[in-house]
Amino acid sequence: MDFPSAQKAIQSALVQNKLCVVVGNCQVKYQGRAASKLSEGDRLLVIKPDGTFLVHQKSKMNAINYQGPGACVTSEITPEGLRVKAERQKPMHEVIDVIFRELQAVQAFAMQDDSNLLLFGSERELSDLLSEDLDVLEKGLRPIQLESQSNKGFADILARDKKGRLVVIEVKRRDAGLDAVTQLARYVKELSKRKGETVRGMLVSPHITDNARAMLENQGMQYVKFDYEVGFATGTPKTGDSAKITGLQKKQKRLGEY
């Protein structure tokens, strides 16, 4: 494909709010929060109507260079080849320059899509489910809903144990590391200061690193391991010190019946 018609195709795609796909041999330069250069090779360039700009190599999941929605995309023909540029001023001045020496394809597509993803089994749900049935974590735990909760940077779940003590429960869907512990410690400290009473800290996750567990227990907080059975599959019942969240499956089924 020759450069002039390619450039025309790209411009016209941009104007018509189409998604544009360009494949060819190019080099890429980036300048913004950092600076980078990618020498020549075959790449897939995706330009979306919202300004999203993605440069993909033949492998790896992530784009090697990209720019999010809002970028201003322009193209021109230079002595070196076809130059496609994505520029953004907003959070910071950033420019990606893609210079094609050779083109395999340029194509534009009108895309109609008003759908949103329906997601089941997210951490939020897990948190909700636990709120509904905290007994799996500890007998007698009662969830409480306070204004302080779910505010900005606050704990996942707030509860009172059977002795009436406040319990801050931090839920992690994945491995808990030192971060999770310090975060929880912060919540506990802050809350106990605000309420003027003793506050327990509880960390719930499928796994915890050794260091994190040590630090957690050093600070008098507790860890509850849970098995997070994803999807509709019914796992073999397990025994041990881990709480199994079975409610999730029910909830998923309910959500599935939309």
Added chain:
Amino acid sequence: MDFPSAQKAIQSALVQNKLCVVVGNCQVKYQGRAASKLSEGDRLLVIKPDGTFLVHQKSKMNAINYQGPGACVTSEITPEGLRVKAERQKPMHEVIDVIFRELQAVQAFAMQDDSNLLLFGSERELSDLLSEDLDVLEKGLRPIQLESQSNKGFADILARDKKGRLVVIEVKRRDAGLDAVTQLARYVKELSKRKGETVRGMLVSPHITDNARAMLENQGMQYVKFDYEVGFATGTPKTGDSAKITGLQKKQKRLGEY
């Protein structure tokens, strides 16, 4: 495009290790760590030779559904349309099902690309540069190299001030939040315990949130703002309480002369 030839094109792309792009109206189901469903709409599907599988909508930077390298991709024709499936067993069983009702395009590309990204201006570099000249942060600061440094979760830079006190310096290339402060506090605490001496904590970044600054100063630690001039551009010299890292530009230039 009709389904049989589309399917043939996809299969042949997979076999020949080509990158394959499919555009059309489809719905998407995912089952794995969570479960999701995306109802019908026009999407861009990218299948890379390494198994990477990306479903993009017409806007947003990230793929709405994806699977990383190693996925096993298959296709078949069903009564509902052309079904393309990406499946992975490794860390966990995950399946993405894309069912096309209508196709706008199917294309495959042989891609040759051996290049790697050259990146300048990473946090690591910044840290190295600061190590070389800590005076920009505070007069008389001397870097020290101990075994404890750069180990697992340890401080960016360790130094002694002109009075001989240990200083832990945490460098953030971007905004510093509460995380950065608690992390630094952890380093300080741990180190002072290990060394049995007073340790100062210093946080260096281009910006800090109000809460973070308050917490930092509450704990007797200090903040040093710095201007991080990215790229080769020469900014107007600034005055104020901020340290300006000019060495970076030199370093970048050096790196640029590969």
Added chain:
DNA sequence: GCTGGGAGAGGCTTA
């Protein structure tokens, strides 16, 4: 609508 702030999720690197 924009900005600030906090927190999440995945990949990367090193021990």
Added chain:
DNA sequence: TAAGCCTTTCCCAGC
């Protein structure tokens, strides 16, 4: 392999 750490993020709340 495991842990820590980083990010060219994202989302929510407040202005």
